[in-house]
Amino acid sequence: MEKKFLEGLNQLLQAPKKIVVLPHRNPDGDALGSTLAWMHFLQAKGHQAVVISPNEYPSFLDWLPGQGQIIKFNQKTELALQHIEAADLIFTLDFNDLSRVEEMEAEVKAASAVKIMIDHHENPSDYATLMYSKPGMSSTCEMVYDLIAALDATAFNPEIANCLYTGIMTDTGSFRFPSTTSATHKAIAALIDAGAKGSDIHQQIYDTAHFSRIQLLGLTLSKIHKIEGTPVVYMYLTQEELNRFNYQKGDTEGFVNYGLNLEGIVFSAIMIENQREGKIKMSFRSQGAFSVNEFAKTYFSGGGHHNAAGGMSLTSMEDTIKRFEQAVLENKAKFE
Ligand code: 5GP
Ligand code: MN
Secondary structure: OOHHHHHHHHHHOOOOOEEEEEOOOOOOHHHHHHHHHHHHHHHHOOOEEEEEEOOOOOHHHOOOOOHHHOEEOOOOHHHHHHHHHHOOEEEEEOOOOHHHHHHHHHHHHHOOOEEEEEEOOOOOOOOOOEEEEOOOOOOHHHHHHHHHHHHHHHHOOHHHHHHHHHHHHHHOOOOOOOOOOHHHHHHHHHHHHOOOOHHHHHHHHHOOOOHHHHHHHHHHHHOOEEOOOOOEEEEEEOHHHHHHOOOOOOOOOOHHHHHHHOOOOOEEEEEEEEOOOOEEEEEEEEOOOOOHHHHHHHHOOOEEOOOEEEEEEOOOHHHHHHHHHHHHHHOHHHHO
């Protein structure tokens, strides 16, 4: 960790502060795990800290220690705005550009608070006064682990440990993606010693599906399509299909990864219609050299990491699929 960041942070945290901690919209395990762990740490140090999420999160995360304290901006906008306006410090975790908090972007930008970024996504934007950006890291949770270890290693407790374990686990695909290092495993070992219940967390996240989610997965996989002459597959779900299977937030999490289970496939995509928001959310996963971060940035106004990224499309499903196929064919040489 950079000395400059640590010194700057230590200075800011010397006296009790009013602090807002923000995950990105549609927060995942890493975003919620890291913001909640950081909130617990700050509260234990005598600060007034609150997590404000732009919107809801999936039910497989609604057991995380402290999640009951989260203010959802889309539900309690007035209260959230009061906190943002009064804040001395705003920490933004697990995202690299203020556009990722969508409906909160203008208010966060306008806030007088000092902004501090902690994140592992590539190509960070320049909005924060203090920045801890490390794109090689497995997860923001691993960065928060390092940060707390550097600030006060005695501060780890079961709440912090369970939150951080969760985000490291979900962002590494359960410790299997190449971003998983020996340092990741050492952090996990220390978190278990501090009270993280690994087996319970796995069960809470992966073994609590409702029946229709598994059926929706079956439908998605039955329609998987390979683009002729390329090692690329895609899947898609229309709003009608989601409705038919009683779609709830988080139900499609992880579906895109199945494409990479196929031998020889190095790029898998899923396109999911969201009629209410008038867009199609796209998720991209790759194995090896092909950068889905670049692909998402170039073709679908998105971004993320080298092997895991997302983007969106504002046209019909039919047109989105056509544009996706076209984009893949333009990149054909990169797969050879
Ligand atoms: P997912 O496919 O799971 O939604 O996202 C994969 C990764 O890409 C995550 O790290 C996520 O933060 C990032 N990501 C997803 N969608 C977008 C997007 O629209 N823009 C950017 N910049 N990053 C995204
Ligand atoms: Mn992350």
